[in-house]
Amino acid sequence: MAAHPLLDPTTRVALAAYLHDIGKFAERAGVFADDPRLEVNLQLYSPYHAAGKWFSHRHAAHTALAIDLLERHLPDMLLADSYPFVGRQKRGDAALSEVEPTDSLVNAAAAHHRPTTFLQWIIATADRVASGFEREEFDQYNASRDETETGKNHYQARLLTLFEQIRPEAQGGAPGARALQWRYPLEPLTPEAIFPKLAKDCEPSADGVAREQYARVWRWFTQAIETIPRSHRAQLALWFDHFDSLWLAAAHAIPSATAFNVRPEVSLYDHSRTTAALAAALWRWHEAHQQTDERAAQRLRDRSDFDEPKLLLVQGDFFGIQDFIFAAGGQTRRQIAKLLRGRSLQVSLFTEVAALHVLEALGLPSTSMVINAAGKFLIVAPNTADTREALNRIRVELNRWFEQQAYGLAGIGLAWEPAACRDLLRKAQSPDEPTPFTRMLERLHASLEREKYRRFDLAQQGAQVFSDADYSHGPCGWNGRLPADRTDTLPGGVEIASCALSRDQIAIGEAIVKGYDRLLVLADGMQDALQASADVRLLETELFGYRLAFTRAQDVTGQFGNLVGQGALRRCWDYSLPAADDKGGTQPLFGGYARRFVSGYVPRVGPDEQWPAGKYRFDGGGRGDGDDRRDDDAFPKPGELRTLDMLACEDLALDADGQWKGVVALAALKGDIDDLGEIFRVGLAQPSFAKWASLSRQVNAYFAIYLPWMLAREFPHVYTVFAGGDDFFLLGPWQTIQRLVQRMRETFTQYVAHNPGIHFSVGIVNIKPGAPIQTLAESAEEALAQSKRRDGKDAITCFGETVGNRDWPLLQDMAAKLDELRAELGLPTAYVYGLLSFVDMAEAQDKGDVKAAIWRARLAYRTRRLLQREVKDEAARRAWQNTLMQQIAEDGIARLRGAYRIPLFTHLYRHREH
Structure with missing residues (x-):
């Protein structure tokens, strides 16, 4: 596949736009505070206000100096071919020019507040559109001092979290900026740094302290850039992809806009990336239409062409994810752990590589993809005939690939929607109508929905897609729906077609x-x-x-x-x-x-792993004889994946007699954020392209960055099938999964700044090891669907009962109290089983069955009979009678009704004989 002829020029435009605000970082870090070149650069790049005799937006001057400083780490774009910019060495000249040409990359990046040439106006327009500024808004912003809506200056202000501000109108709308309490700490990207902290804990009140925090991050940034392989500079798009990840790590918590009394709520990273995407697409549209002269610059300046649909927003969506990951075959359980992890990562790779295919076919750098999570991506492309022709060709290619390789079990749909600059503006014409950006999002959603319903274009193909399937080797042993292409002999003499x-x-x-x-x-x-x-x-x-x-x-x-x-x-x-070894989650990523944050945590066997006798039984796979295997081949070797059969045994516990107690069961946990589409649609006040991309990235980060880190350290026996975007599917020991749900809710609540309107729902199903993997997936999906039917959601379904997330800690406490009663009183299993019938009676009473109202009396009688056998002292019996009736009858059954089945089953599972 030959490189697109405009890939490198487009990447140079994107890089200039990407670096346009790097001066904000450098200025706040004090990198060039004493540089004698600064005064000259201020006169070149920063707006001058004669009335007050001062320069605003001084960061633009620092941008030019910062690019000069980083030049030795960048691909050669200043002396070599630098089209569409002019390099330092003029064409035909033998010597280097002493003066930086007007249309250099550096000038295009730094002049975004004082643009004059066409290329400078491309960068400036992309900058303003990414923020959603109307023209009058930007004029005010351009004339303003560096102070934010929170009252802090550009040194002291720390990035607000969008999560705290998401409030639908029904909840009173977003709070005022000075009422917002949460900020992101100014640190490189780490699992810990993605969590907001209270402003008093991370927002300095003195410039000196604030600037030193910036200086520390700057020092890390300039050291880390040296780790990008020098040899990769020979391919600009490859190097730029590396640099993008570095910039994410350095600038994810740096506020972008800190002037015109704005809210510092969009990171410098998200603003840089969306600006780069828009600049690349705009330049390519103008290049294709041969509109790159002064008249084109004038139209950008006065926005007379802002209704021209120059952009094409290209969406990709992987469909059939669950069917693909959980496909079964006759040999599936033999390597189920590797299969699940491999399929999950393969889905991510399909999406990444499909997006790369689109980018390279269109001649766009990686920064043109502004959304990429959970099998979905969004690319900003130029709206040209060549682009649309290429996309139609790629759509056919993707369909054909999935027809030939996956036989329609999965696929990637492509949809695209034209957009003009005006579509990205954040303010509506009147309070009663949606913003242009909101209307554009609705069109994007509708476009992708249409694509989902026209998968593979079967109607146009005559529905003769799979007529050439060759099953001469039989079905694949790992995926019984696919034809095998060869037969191999595995260790042990087992033959398998695959x-x-x-x-x-x-x-x-x-x-x-x-x-x-x-x-x-x-x-x-x-x-x-x-x-x-x-x-x-x-x-x-x-x-x-x-x-x-x-x-x-x-x-x-x-x-x-x-x-x-x-x-x-x-x-x-x-x-x-x-x-x-990152125990505190503080090492930069x-x-x-x-x-690419696509590799979820999976449990492995430790280097000095011990296998307690009698604990592990392998009823669901391997030899399938239910024996406790103690020979050398019984268990995986150090470093290998723990099998799902092993995970099902991990929650067993030794009793006082040295016997393993508990049920051997694997739990599946499936969940996603409630009403995420509505959160994106109405939750953000004055939404902009950069703000939208920022929120998408931050939603994904909890599941793709923090969750794997937490699992490795707190829940090492939990297996990630997938986690990213807004959803997750985890497997683990049944009791561990119950604890994990509570821990996830605690950490997610912290992550979203304790916003009660943002929460997730889950479904938990417990199964015996050996159950078909597709059955597991379907059961988990049904449990999640049951949670989603609860009013307000924020729900957990477990043992067939649906409860609110907030009630989950209470139910866990109830199960612990039953354990205490068993330890103190010798509470028999038969008695606990009998409590389930009283729960049934209490629910029947609620439905109008008057005969069921006798449940309390019957429970009291049964409890009395139990105590007569177990407790000899009459006073003690009365005390225990009161205790049991209060804890079980009133606090449990009467208060919780059906939800009390969860602690009852939890208790019974814990104490079942192994």
Whole structure:
């Protein structure tokens, strides 16, 4: 696949736009406070106000100096070919020019508050549209001093969290800025730093302290940029992808706008990325229409062409995720743990590589993709005939690939919608109508919905999609719906037929376990450029014109420099989890390569793992004989995945007699954020493109960044099937999953700044190991659907009962009290089982069955009979009678009704004999 001829020029435009506000970072860090060049740059780039004799937006002057400082780390764009910008060496000249040309990349980036040329106006327009500014708004902003709506200046202000501000009108709307309590700490991206803190704990009141915090992050940034491989500068788009992840790590908590009394609520990272996406698309539209002269600049200046649909918003959506991940075959349980993890990551890779295919076909850099989470992406492209033609071709290619490789079990739909700059503005013409940006979001949603209902264009194809399926080897043993293409003999003499897609899924699962934490995306046909090594694993299946390889040692391959030199390496992604030794979640998430947060935590066997006798039974897989296996092959080796059968045994506990107690059961936990679409639609006051992208990224970060880190440290026996976007599917020991739900709610509540309007619902199902994996998925989906039917949602369904999340701690306490009663009183299992019938009677009473009202009397009688056998002292019996009737009858059954089944079943599961 040859590179698009305009990819590098477009990437240069995007990079200029991306760096346009880097001066904000540098100024607040005091990097150039004593630089003699600063005064000259102020006169060149910053608006001057004669009335007060002062320069506003001084950061623009710092942007030029910052780019000069970073130049040695950047690809050569200033001396070599720099089209559409003019380089320092003029065409035809032998010597370097002493004067920076007007249309240089540096000037285009720095002049966004005083633009004069067409290229400068492209960057300036993208900057203003990303923020959703009307013209009058920006004129006021451009003339204002650096002070925020919170009363803090540009040094002291810390980034607000959008989560605290999301309040539908029914809840009184968003609070005023000075009433907002939460801020993000000014630190590089870490699992801990994505959580907001109270303003008093992270917002300095003195400039000196505030600037030193910026200086620390700047020092980290300038050191971290040196870890990007030098050899990757030879491919601008590849290097820019790495730099984007570095900028995310450095600028995710830096407020972008701090003037015109605005709210500092959008990060410098999100503003940079959306500005870059818009600038690239705008420039390409003008280039295609040959409108790059002074007249074009004038139209941008006066916004006379703001109704022209220059942009094309391209959406991708992976459909059939659950059916794809949980597909079953005759041999599925043999390597189910690797299969699930491999399929889940494969879904993420499908989406990433499909998006890359779109970007490269359109000649756009990675920053043109402003949304990418949970199988969905959104790309900002130029609305040209070439773009639409390419998208139609790619749609056919994607459909054909999924027809041939997945036989329609899954696919990626593409939809696109034209947009004008005016569609991205954040203010409505009147209070009674939606904003232009809100209307555009509604069009995007409708467009993607239409695409979902026209999957594969079956009507146009005559519904003859799979007529050439070859089942000569039989069905795939891992996915019984797909035809196998070969038969292999596994260790132990077992023969299995398989298809390439399933073999890749197992290979991906094995690569994760063995520490292959980087993914190479190679142009198809260039895979022979890979050096043969045990540290590289090439996947079989060609993917949309690319080949994928996993690697775990950059030193072995010379940081992949040979692949870059041959033009083989299109992307290199680091998808590793936070470092194992990062106990506090404080290590920055950047290691020199573009980061993709797609690898959920999975439990592995530790180096010195001990296997207690009698604890692990393997009824659901392997030999299937139910024996406790103690031979050398019984358990996975150190570093390998724990099997699902093992996870089902992890919550067993030893009783006083040294016997293992509890039920062997695996729990599935499926959940997602309630009413997320409504949150995006009405929750944000004056929504803008950058704000929308920021909220999407932050929603994803809890599940994709923090949750895996928390699981590894607090819930090491929980297995991630998928977690990202706004939803998650986890597997683990049944009791551990119950504790995890409560911990997730606690941390998610902190993450969304204690906003009561943002919450998630879950479904929990408990199954015996060995149950069909598709049955597990369907049961979890049904449980989640039951939670979603609860008014207001924020619900948990467990043991078939649906309760509010806020009631969950109470139910866990109830189960603990039953445990205490068993320990103190010897509460028999039969007595506890009998309580279930009293719950039934209480519910029948609520439905009008007058005979059921006798449940209290019957419970009191049964309790009295129990105590007569167990307690000899009469006074003690009366005391216990009162205790049991209060805790069980009143606090339990009478108060909770059906919800009391949850602590009852929890107690019974804990104490069942193993």
